[in-house]
Every structure is written in structure tokens, then in C-alpha cells.
Amino acid sequence: DVKVTQSSRYLVKRTGEKVFLECVQDMDHENMFWYRQDPGLGLRLIYFSYDVKMKEKGDIPEGYSVSREKKERFSLILESASTNQTSMYLCASSAGQGGGELFFGEGSRLTVL
Amino acid sequence: GENVEQHPSTLSVQEGDSAVIKCTYSDSASNYFPWYKQELGKRPQLIIDIRSNVGEKKDQRIAVTLNKTAKHFSLHITETQPEDSAVYFCAAEGDSWGKFQFGAGTQVVVTP
Numbered sequence: 469d470v471k472v473t474q475s476s477r478y479l480v481k482r483t484g485e486k487v488f489l490e491c492v493q494d495m496d497h498e499n500m501f502w503y504r505q506d507p508g509l510g511l512r513l514i515y516f517s518y519d520v521k522m523k524e525k526g527d528i529p530e531g532y533s534v535s536r537e538k539k540e541r542f543s544l545i546l547e548s549a550s551t552n553q554t555s556m557y558l559c560a561s562s563a564g565q566g567g568g569e570l571f572f573g574e575g576s577r578l579t580v581l
Numbered sequence: 582g583e584n585v586e587q588h589p590s591t592l593s594v595q596e597g598d599s600a601v602i603k604c605t606y607s608d609s610a611s612n613y614f615p616w617y618k619q620e621l622g623k624r625p626q627l628i629i630d631i632r633s634n635v636g637e638k639k640d641q642r643i644a645v646t647l648n649k650t651a652k653h654f655s656l657h658i659t660e661t662q663p664e665d666s667a668v669y670f671c672a673a674e675g676d677s678w679g680k681f682q683f684g685a686g687t688q689v690v691v692t693p
Contacts, residue, residue, distance in 0.1 A: 472624075499679045510589070511625070511683040518604060518679070526680070527582070556625070565678050569615070572624040 471495070474559050475575040481580050487546040490577050491559030498563060500542035501504055501570065502534065505556040505561075506579075549580045582607040583675030588686025594691055600658040603673035607652065613674040614654050615681070620667045628669075629656070639670060648679045661691045 475490035493500065493555040499518055503511040513526030515534040522533050531553060535543045542561075546553055559578045583644045594600050608612075612633035614683040617625040631638045631654065637646050642661075658665055664676040668688050672681040 498655070501679075503683075508685055509588070510685040513682075515679065516680060524677070524680075526681075563680055568679065569627045569680065570617075570625075570632075574624050 469511050471540075472559055472561055472573040474557075474576045476576060478574045479576060479578050481578065483550060483580060485549050485580075487549050487578065488579075489544040489557055489559075490538050491542045491544070491573055493542075493559075493561040493571070494540065495543070495561060495563065495571065496539065497561035497570075497571070498565075499561060500536065500541075501560040501562075502532075502542065503558045503560065504528065505558055505575070511558065514544065542548050546578075549578075550578050551557050554578060554580045583611055583673050583682040585671060585673050585682045585684045587671050589687060590685065591688045592690070594661050594689070596661060596663060596691055596693050598661055600656075600661055600665070600691075601672065602656045602669055602689075602691055603653060604655070604673075604684050605651075605653040606673040606682070608673065608675055609649075609652065611673040612646070612674055614644060615672050616643075616656050617670045617672065617683075618667045619637075619670065625670060652656060658689075661689075663691050663693060665689060666691045 472493045501516040502514040517536045533545045557574040560570040603632045615630035617627040671684040
């Protein structure tokens with residue numbers, strides 16, 4: 469059974485703190501993604517990666533960075549959290565080169581106070 | 582880049598009626614259009630998809646149609662049931678493969 473696991477379902481952080489969101493997939497997928505989900509805005513792509521050590525900016529990369537040291541793991545980093553980064557964060561993975569199903573994690577709801 | 586618009590934002594239907602959600606996209610090079618369903622508190626899951634070489638695809642009670650000339654595609658749910666209540670997202674694969682633009686979502690409520 470396909471599985472994408474996000475390390476934390478709920479986090480509460482303070483403004484200025486560094487935040488790590490971890491995502492692990494067990495499907496040997498090449499592609500991994502971080503999305504942000506906000507009501508009325510759908511899913512917006514923050515960063516994605518086609519391979520280990522590779523990363524590409526999505527539509528809203530400002531204030532975020534990512535790390536992909538191993539194929540199965542893709543981390544989202546908020547260097548200095550701000551209140552406008554309070555949101556639901558969804559990790560996803562897919563196989564191959566284009567036109568493939570995205571498999572999502574359960575999501576991490578981050579609140580920045 | 583790709584831009585996807587989705588309408589309506591909310592849709593209330595009586596059980597047994599049909600529901601239609603429409604999306605438009607901007608990038609004529611897009612050629613893959615999936616639909617995801619997200620139940621309350623759950624992860625989004627693919628329910629149906631269509632590629633640009635096909636005009637219509639059906640899977641039991643759900644169907645998707647694509648009009649490449651007009652750059653719009655639609656999700657049709659027939660004989661709606663309470664378990665169809667969820668948020669539905671359309672998406673289009675843009676200029677980079679694997680990179681999707683999502684619509685804003687449609688909250689579908691099926692009342693018994």
C-alpha cells in the first residue's frame with residue numbers, strides 16, 4: 469500500500485522560530501512536492517524535487533527552503549516562521565516523468581503565534 | 582505559467598441529483614488533467630484523470646470531459662450519494678512535467 473508519511477500532524481510555533489516539516493515516502497518515487505493548502509486558494513506549490521539533491525521552486529517559495537538528501541525523504545524548512553505561514557502543509561510524491569498520480573500525506577497543520 | 586480557475590466554490594445537491602464542476606486553464610500546452618477528492622480531515626486522493634488525446638472518460642458514476650479548444654474540463658457526478666460530500670480539486674499539468682496547478686476547490690454537499 470502506497471504511503472506518504474508526514475512527521476507531525478499539528479505544530480504550534482512562535483514567530484521567528486525555525487521549523488522543520490519532514491516527509492517520507494516508501495514507493496521509491498522520483499518526484500516529491502510540498503504544497504500549502506489555504507481555504508479558497510486550493511493547493512499552491514512551494515517546492516518540488518525530481519531527484520536526490522535536486523530542488524525546484526514552485527509558485528510560492530519565499531520564506532521556505534527544502535532538503536532532499538535521500539530519495540525517500542523531502543524536508544520543508546521555514547528559516548524564521550511568520551504568522552502568515554500558518555497553514556496546512558501537504559507533501560506529495562509521484563513516479564516517472566509527468567502525467568502521474570500524486571500521492572499525498574495526511575498533512576501538517578502549522579500554527580505560528 | 583499555468584492558471585486554473587474552478588467553479589463553483591460550493592455546490593449543494595439533493596441525493597440522487599447530478600453535480601457538475603467546471604475548470605478552465607490557460608496553458609494550451611497542458612495535456613494532463615486530474616481530479617482529486619478530499620474528504621474532511623483526509624488527504625486528497627485521485628478519483629479520475631484525463632489526457633489531452635481523449636475528450637471524455639467515465640468511471641462508474643463519475644465522468645470527466647475535456648474541451649481543448651476552449652481550454653476547459655468538467656467533472657460530472659451522477660446519482661450523488663452522501664459519501665460524495667467532499668472538496669473536489671481540478672488540476673492541470675503545466676510547463677514542467679509533474680508540476681500541477683490546482684483550482685481553488687469546490688465544496689460539494691449532498692443532502693439526503
